[in-house]
Amino acid sequence: MLDSAAVTQRVEDILARHQGREGPLLPILHDVQAEFGHVPQAVLPVIAKALNLSRAEVHGVVTFYHDFREAPAGRHVVKLCRAEACKAMGADDVAAHAKARLGLDWHETSADGSVTLEPVFCLGLCACGPAAIVDGRLMGRIDNAAIDALVERLT
């Protein structure tokens, strides 16, 4: 559990960086997630007070966007593209293989905390699909063998 006084200080630092910005909530939440690995409940009232919003409004924004996590992800995050152009190149089969190899469904994290599996809808790699992004690194033309190598490396 995060110590609330320490959380408050780190959030205050982030808020200070965005002072004077128009419509600063998304940039703030991105920084919060970069700082803590997720958006802890404890930060919501601090942000709300600083931006003169209700806690419910901040909560509403956090939960609207797929990117913001309520709990930390695994040590590695594997995102596989599920969109049409990648499907045309067999993304569904690759995803099924990845799920089976990892023993995970979408949005799940392995019990040992090593890998989180997530869908992504388009990485702009539509002419070299199926595409993936692993810990921020882009991958094109992935196949079952690439998934096997990835699973070996990450788990």
Add this chain to the structure above:
Amino acid sequence: MKIYLPLDSAAVALGADEIAAAIHTHARALGIKVDLIRNGSRGMVWLEPLAEVATSDGRIAFGPMTLADVPALFGDLAAHPKALGLTEDLPWMKGQTRLTFARVGVVDPLSLDDYRMHGGIAGLERAMAMSPADMVAEVTASGLRGRGGAGFPTGIKWKTVSEAKGTQKYIVCNADEGDSATFADRMLMEGDPFTLIEGMAIAGLACGANKGFVYIRSEYPLAIRVMQDACRIALEKGLLGPSVLGRGAAFDIEIRVGAGAYVCGEETSLLNSLEGKRGVVRAKPPLPALQGFMARPTVVNNVISLASVPVIFAQGAAAYQSYGIGRSRGTIPLQIAGNVKFGGLYETAFGLTLGEVVEKIGGGTASGRPVKAVQVGGPLGAYFPPALFGTPFAYEDFAAKDGLIGHAGLSVFDDTADMLQMARFAMEFCAIESCGKCTPCRIGAVRGVETIDRIAKGDSAATPLLIDLCSTMKSGSLCALGGFTPYPVMSALTHFPADFSPLQEAAE
């Protein structure tokens, strides 16, 4: 020795960073000084990573590069196993009309000197000698229409903002390119970011706005980095800032990052997101042009629309307008994707037929099997069968065939595609990404998945229900997400009825 190797996301996803490291390693071992420029992509994704070596005859292309191909770059180039000849002479390059993408893949994306040397800033220079009204008239005369998908005349939007009352106005660039099969915005931002900056500066001068935002989706980490660097350089060199090019008018750009919501590609939802709210769609009116960001007059334009502005000013509206057919003027960067042999970005005048794009330019499927369907315009675009391959690539012609060109992305599918499953996915995607404001979209998409599952189980009575649901979504949704999801669903049902018939189930 000067070598070019793309920093473009597609090249990197196929190993460009590893090739770059190997080039440096080999050069060091051989004691050769290499000037390695990380450029944008030429758009031939099937050849990525594509290295180019500068010679006195021009740039020679090598691709697709593997680590084993690196040492030979330092030997007899003509004997290199991946040598393709001069880049400019490749058929893919020669067939194009590159106006908006003229510099992409050619220049060092973060060199303002290189940008100027290749014709950059000429458009802004010409614009600065004009009155705002003349600038708007120039854009109107060019025939430019919103390249994000809606196809609304850009000049009319600018005119509304230009004439709106208000001391604070904004230029918002929509770089939330979420449609599958589209990557033109990404390639432009990664390969020639100053073109977008110049286009936004011209928009700012024409409309009386001194502040711009580029809203880039978080799925584009490299584009975000390049745009941030480019804006910093532009500010340092006086292309942006309190006095653009030292002529007294202020214009600044801030890069904002989305957070994984597809619907934020819709302009009013994007504005809410930019304001720090949930990305819920707004009802129009009020038009964003009059009450946009922070309820102030705002231009919201797509990346390609804004990036086409510099060339329109540099070459004149008449030159741009001379390309294209009917009411679709100028060029369009086709993004050919999915199961296709030659995938990538191909900029050309409007008017090629769909068949020419898929078969001639794209070379048919990558799998070598027959083409079954082509989805044009992203997840909200219709699936076209080969029977409609005669359709010319233009706004009105596609609308006449119950389709849309959208952001000009094409996903090619071979005959193994199950169109019922693709229709189901369209509904599933809409259910996941709906902002929740309109009931037909929020609830209808969920019911759509269920109804298609009933059809898959052989319940043909569910088909009229699906058609009725699509009609409700189409006319009962505020934005294109709920309103256009029926396009892929209905086109799949109309053109591929066999995939929806109970026989399919019996055969399995």
